[in-house]
Amino acid sequence: MRRLALPAVVLALSGCSGISLGPVTADEVLKAGSAVAASQHQYTPEEERQIGRVVAARVLGTYPLWDDPARTRYLNLVGQTVARQVGRPGTDWRFALLDTDTVNAFSCPGGYVFVTRGLFQSCGSEAELAAVLAHECGHVAGEHVLNEIKRSNLISAGVSIVADRAGNGLTADLMRQIGEKGADVLIVRGMSRKDEFDADARGCRVAHGAGYATQPYAEFLLRLDARMAQGSGGALASLAKTHPRPSARLQQLQDEGLIFADGRTLADRWARVGK
């Protein structure tokens, strides 16, 4: 990978791209080549999990866990139901609730998925929760956060991510850089609109594949949009900052024909177990 990437970098930096970058040292070329190699690296499931563990720790350093075993179990049952449709057998999916009024959900590489109490309690049926979880699984499957970390060139090619007998693995400094990058993407500025729309599309396909209707998700987005119209501060501030407007997301899903009325809603089970 590194050998393939270097010529392209050399060509670009030497002015063949039409942009003059001035004198370039051999070290800079090698550094750039290494960065390109790192950005194109495909991580193993265990490496991805290790990166996700750091990002998850950063998320949990911001929002504490909501210690509710019954709802956490229900969340995991719904989550595992949709995760079976994602087609990532090497991923250990884990779903947990965060104890905050903030309405949002976060997914980290490696299958760590977090739903805030505020979002959980905003759901009106199991189908809505399933679509939310499927959306988050879509981020993981699309490697949206992982790609942001790759693009940031934090992890140089050849760095040992997973600890081995020789004691290698991520250093605290590198973990902190990864964690802050993850927090920036998840909590501060959000992912790109393209990635959010992609996760919505993946999510609706997955949720419907699991047997849920996605029409309730449309209603969920409409409710969120109505709440935001009244003011996007407070509990909705995080969502407003990190996601496209719900009405725009719904429009995209409708345009793609992903709002399905057929399927299960399971509002009764939600009312009995989840609400």
Place this chain on the structure above:
Amino acid sequence: MRPHRVLLVALAGLALADGASAARLLVVPGRAVFAGPGGSKAVVLQAESAARVEVTSGGKTSVFVADADGVWAITSVGGVGWQERRWQEADAWLLAVLVALDPKASGVRSERGVVKGYQPPAGARTPLGAVEYRSDSRGVVSYTVAGTVVRRSEVGPLPQLAADAFAVPKKQKGGLARLADATAGLAASDAPKVSSTAGARGVTEEEKKLGKGYDFAAVEKVEKIAVSPADVDAFIRAGKLGGGS
């Protein structure tokens, strides 16, 4: 000769105030209590034939059977491997089993006397109220503790359990190992917040250096959360969903 059946309950976190360090806390015929790592304890009950424990809590009765194939929770849909069974009221259940395994109805004792409370790994200490013991002509003994009714019956006599039975009888090694495997997931199946395995590997020294902004201990809890494929299958069936494995 049929192999002995051993029912092993790992009572993770059943730590006493002083964090008992003794390898063996109590040995009575048919039963022994052992200290485990991190202040945990294990209760071993050995019988010639299958042991059965019934626990009634909140109007629901749970039945456990240990046989040659392992330890099973008997549910409305059949036997479920113990490690795959989850419990909503873990603390109450642990208390109930603790009492149920008391073969002489003399109270569960440690070297400090009768256990009067249960301190889970996280959360408040649960006091263990006064226990009422009852028996009938069939030898079934029932207990009531803190509103939880426990009924216990066994088939066959309890053999003398040697002080070192937990480790020495090699002929039982396979069964013990199997049961140990089963109970390794016991705490995890009690509640998402409690587990002894499930892939978590502990917070590393490098991770500890990151400080307060990073909660790796909470990640460990999340990594211990698990629902079994069988539970997901049942959940899908109950919801008439179409996403089975």
